[in-house]
Amino acid sequence: MINAxxxxxxxxxxxxxxxxxxxxxxxxxAELGIDYAYLAFNVKTTNLGAxxxxxxxxxxxxxxxxIPHKVAVVQFLDELDPLARDIGAVNTIVNDEGKLKGYNxxxxxxxxxxxxxxxxxxxxxxxxLGAGGAARAMGFALAQAGSLxxxxxxxxxxxxxxxxxxxxxxxxxxxxxxxxxNATNLKTVMAEAELLVNATSAGMEPAVDxxxxxxxxxxxxxxxxxxxxxxxxxRLLKEAAARGCQVISGLEMLVSQAALALELxxxxxxxxxxxxxxAISAVYPGTGGTSVKxxxxxxxxxTNVALVGFMGAGKTAVGKALARKMGKPFADLDALVEKKAGxxxxxxxxxxxxxxxxxxxxxxxxxIACKSGRVIACGGGVPLDPANITALKQSSVVVYxxxxxxxxxxxxxxxxxxxxxxxxxDITTLIAxxxxxxxxxxxITIDTTRITIECVAEKIxxxxxxxxxxxx
Ligand code: NAP
Numbered sequence: 003m004i005n006a007x008x009x010x011x012x013x014x015x016x017x018x019x020x021x022x023x024x025x026x027x028x029x030x031x032a033e034l035g036i037d038y039a040y041l042a043f044n045v046k047t048t049n050l051g052a053x054x055x056x057x058x059x060x061x062x063x064x065x066x067x068x069i070p071h072k073v074a075v076v077q078f079l080d081e082l083d084p085l086a087r088d089i090g091a092v093n094t095i096v097n098d099e100g101k102l103k104g105y106n107x108x109x110x111x112x113x114x115x116x117x118x119x120x121x122x123x124x125x126x127x128x129x130x131l132g133a134g135g136a137a138r139a140m141g142f143a144l145a146q147a148g149s150l151x152x153x154x155x156x157x158x159x160x161x162x163x164x165x166x167x168x169x170x171x172x173x174x175x176x177x178x179x180x181x182x183x184n185a186t187n188l189k190t191v192m193a194e195a196e197l198l199v200n201a202t203s204a205g206m207e208p209a210v211d212x213x214x215x216x217x218x219x220x221x222x223x224x225x226x227x228x229x230x231x232x233x234x235x236x237r238l239l240k241e242a243a244a245r246g247c248q249v250i251s252g253l254e255m256l257v258s259q260a261a262l263a264l265e266l267x268x269x270x271x272x273x274x275x276x277x278x279x280x281a282i283s284a285v286y287p288g289t290g291g292t293s294v295k296x297x298x299x300x301x302x303x304x305t306n307v308a309l310v311g312f313m314g315a316g317k318t319a320v321g322k323a324l325a326r327k328m329g330k331p332f333a334d335l336d337a338l339v340e341k342k343a344g345x346x347x348x349x350x351x352x353x354x355x356x357x358x359x360x361x362x363x364x365x366x367x368x369x370i371a372c373k374s375g376r377v378i379a380c381g382g383g384v385p386l387d388p389a390n391i392t393a394l395k396q397s398s399v400v401v402y403x404x405x406x407x408x409x410x411x412x413x414x415x416x417x418x419x420x421x422x423x424x425x426x427x428d429i430t431t432l433i434a435x436x437x438x439x440x441x442x443x444x445x446i447t448i449d450t451t452r453i454t455i456e457c458v459a460e461k462i463x464x465x466x467x468x469x470x471x472x473x474x
Contacts, residue, residue: 004039010060011267012041014053015068019044020232022281023066026260029280033273038063045071054078058100064267065095066260072135079104088173089142091135094263105266108139110453111259112227113147117404117449118258118465119250121197121225122441124148129195131155131183131214132202133163136229140201141166145174146406152191154183183214192219198242200228205236213237222246231256234285257281262453271456274464302469306371306398307462308378310385310440312433313420314413315403316450316458321379323459334379338366360387368393385439395443399469401462402444406451407433 013023019042027040045053050071055078057065067075072091076082079095081103086092092104116123126149130141133155144151151170155163160182167178181187192198192215204214210233220226226242231252239249261272307324309317318334325332336347339362343350350359363381370378371393378398384390385400394400405413411429414420441447446465450458466472 005037007037009038009063009267010041011038011064011066012043012062013066013068014043014045014050014071016044016046016070018042018068021068022231022256022284023068023260025284026257026277026280027264030261030264030273030277033276034268034270036268036270038268047071047074050074051078054095054102057095057097058102061097061100063097064263065097066263067093067095069135076104078102085109085142089139090169091138093139093259094266096266105263106139107259107262107266108136108255109143109146110262110451111255111257112140113143113449114258114262115250115254116197116225116227117447118254119225119248120447121248121250122447123197124437126150126196127194128152128197128199129154129188129191130199130201131204132200132229133159133166134201134203137201138166138169140199140229141170141178142174144199145170145176145178148176149197151176152179152181154181154187154191156183185216188215188219192221192224195224198224198226200226200230200236200238203230205238206230207232211237213241217241217245220245220247224248225250227255228252229255231281232285234282253278253281253285265454265457271454271460274460299473300469302399302471304395304397304399304469305374305471306376306378306394307466308380308394308398308400309403310380310400310443311382311403311450312405312410312436312440313382314410315382315405316413316455317379317382317403319455320403320450320458320462321377323455324462325377327459327463328377330375330377332379333370333373333376335363335366335370335381335384336379338370339363339381342366364390371397373397382436385443386436391443399445399466399472400443401465402440402447403450403458404440404447405449409451 013021021042024040024042031038072093075092079102083105086104086106089106091106093108094105096103123144124147128144128149128151130137130151130153153163153167163180167180170178200214202214204212220242225248227250228236228239229252230236234251234253243249257278261274261277264272309321311317322332340346342362367384367390374397448458448461
């Protein structure tokens with residue numbers, strides 16, 4: 003019940019009449035049982051500064067920022083998260099005792115929705131349509147993730163796309179191509195595309211018959227993401243699905259960015275499933291969210307979860323949190339190796355060398371793979387040996403904890419020197435060499451770069467739901 007201690011959050015924009023944010027956030031607040039409330043405020047551009055001062059004066063805990071204020075609001079804030087600064091747009095403000103900090107959760111929300119669909123953007127050829135606010139965040143996310151991007155924008159606003167590409171090249175160091183959005187260029191780029199991202203408002207209600215891409219350019223093998231979420235299934239998505247493409251609705255990004263914002267305000271794990279259901283129910287009144295296609299259940303006898311990833315990905319910390327949440331015993335492969343050898347990993351490397359360590363690691367992997375019902379944190383080198391993965395896969399769903407290079411370097415350099423890096427090996431080269439092994443071995447991939455350990459564990463549990471043996 004709302005009382006004198008209730009913390010207020012909300013969204014500012016113009017218009018905000020159709021926003022799904024209050025529905026999603028208030029359902030999440032009820033689910034978490036916390037003393038918060040969320041409202042929508044229609045704020046005209048001329049009142050933007052006054053509304054932010056009002057936030058400070060009234061002690062409003064958090065605001066989401068939507069069209070048309072995401073860029074202009076920056077000037078009224080005290081601090082910017084580095085990602086929001088690079089993107090140049092804010093969609094979430096956190097008020098810490100009068101100090102206002104701006105974040106951008108659109109970029110991470112977009113990447114999470116790709117990740118949830120099992121799409122890995124690194125090295126993929128991406129066609130990005132549009133150069134507006136949404137394209138900015140999504141372009142940044144893709145460039146940071148290592149995609150090869152071509153931006154297509156309508157002729158009169160082509161300079162906007164050139165500015166965006168220059169920003170991406172400057173901040174992320176990636177090469178970005180810009181073209182006019184027309185039939186000839188679309189045909190050329192779609193022939194090579196692996197991911198098509200519609201970041202324009204084409205197809206948004208009420209113009210539901212519009213699409214920026216002719217049907218005949220959509221072919222199986224392409225993943226199609228549409229930022230538009232009203233309607234839930236846009237014409238582009240319907241046509242893409244009919245042509246055999248994998249499709250992802252903008253609603254997934256909307257829900258993910260909202261969940262990340264709620265986590266920033268409350269410090270709590272957002273109930274993603276409840277928020278998605280609330281959003282879908284609002285788009286399709288009366289469905290209670292049942293119009294979401296439930297993922298197909300995969301029959302399996304596997305009962306272990308094996309976590310793989312580079313050092314610093316959080317395998318041990320996430321493994322412990324996951325084991326606690328799932329009520330399963332936790333096993334750390336490095337600890338098993340140490341037990342077998344009677345000395346620390348560092349000492350094995352120093353006194354016996356890496357080949358002896360790998361041999362012990364292989365034996366420990368075989369041992370643990372014979373057990374059931376465990377959460378296993380694997381050493382970073384385990385997936386390099388195909389025999390290890392074959393053994394693990396017999397009893398385990400393999401989860402790859404993916405982390406950006408920058409974040410890995412930050413995490414690894416703040417801890418003790420890792421045995422593998424003790425002789426001055428270059429970490430970036432090592433990451434590049436190992437990443438394909440992690441990707442190939444993974445049944446599930448979770449990006450851990452910007453989310454808490456608890457949140458990673460929750461996401462793994464959510465994704466395990468598609469396996470029969472992990473359904474509760
Ligand atoms: P914006 O800044 O106004 O940009 C709109 C972009 O769409 C511009 O590049 C515009 O090109 C282009 N465009 C509009 N109609 C077009 C058409 N018929 N054909 C080709 N290009 C067209 O808006 P925004 O903030 O980027 O939002 C775009 C859409 O994304 C909206 O539908 C919004 O609701 C949605 N959105 C979704 C999420 C989510 O979480 N799913 C988040 C943010 C935004 P011109 O400059 O040439 O007009």
